[in-house]
Amino acid sequence: MYNISISEEVSNAINSSSPVVALESTIISHGMPYPNNVETACEVEDIIRSYGATPATIAIIKGVIKVGLSKQELIYLGKCGTEVTKVSRRDISAVVASKLDGATTVSATMIIARKAGINIFATGGIGGVHRGGELSLDISADLQELSRTPVMVVCSGVKSILDIGRTREYLETMGVCVCGYNTFDFPAFYNSVSGYKVDYNIDARLGADILNTNQQLNLNSGIVVGVPVPPSYEMDRAVIDQAISNAIDNQHKLNIVGKDITPYLLSAISKATEGASLATNIHLIKNNAGVAAQIAVEYAKLIKNEQR
Secondary structure, eight states: OOOOOEEEHHHHHHTTTOEEEESSSSHHHHHHSHHHHHHHHHHHHHHHHHOEEEEEEEETTTTTTEEEEOOOHHHHHHHHHHGEEHHHHHHHHHHHHOOOOOEEEEHHHHHHHHHOOOOOOSOOOOOBBTTTTTHOOBBBBHHHHHHHHEEEESSBBOTTOHHHHHHHHHHHTTTOOEEEEEEOOOOOBBBOOOOOBBBBEEEEHHHHHHHHHHHHOOOOOOEEEEEOOOOOOOOOOHHHHHHHHHHHHHHHHTTTOOGGGHHHHHHHHHHHHHHHHHHHHHHHHHHHHHHHHHHHHHHHHHHHHHHO
16 A cells, blocks of 8 residues: 655644645746745745644655655755646556656645645645636646545635636536635735635634534535735736736647646746746745645644544
8 A cells, every 4th residue: 555755744743633734846846937936835834834833745756745845855846847747636646656756736735635634735826717618628627626625725716827707617516615815805816806706705713613614524525715915916917917818829829738838827927027927926825825824723723622
């Protein structure tokens, strides 16, 4: 039977019912360039620790599923970049069996976090229905995973390169509870408002209560918590919309498809905005990590009270 390698720090936290926040690794290998990726990953982990929670970055290193990476492993993933396989649910078995390196997406991170006993996960933005998805059926596996894996995903909504309205409808159809952190507006990644609403407006305590209830009822579905980007890093909507539109046009001309689409678009948008979108991306990830840590702390309090 294959075992998951859990770091001592993360293992101790799980065994003592202390707060833990899972983190994905695609953000490191495919989400931003080196050394920004490693610096951001380390800062995100530090933010989670500052709230009294334990970070658990998840990846596959030479075929070994790891929950909680060392600084050396973070650097390794950051330097390898897009050479590392981008791992969704469909890729986990093949990458492990082939003893390859793998950076986990939202769906793969959810699966591994759940197996390790971690219920809260922070990321930048989840995947969704791509623009034109009603024809191409290009829909992220993240959405299916949210319907069947009971992990709370704290994010800034779906990436703005996607069709936010159709993604929101898809989540509703799949029975996924969508909450807003101190907001009724579903975030639009680079912007705090998308024009679509969430199901419930929550704070950290209510978020912990909802997660705990979801677990006790064995609903086997995930929860999305949308966190608005900090106001000082919100992008001008006209600027980011134009950059996204141009990037998507070029993506079609270059016939970039599948798992290569998102890394290409994020890179193209960063160049078009002279790095402004990357700066926003970094700050919203840090902010989301802090929110996830606060919910994890409240959740741990509930669990420990129940164990008394």
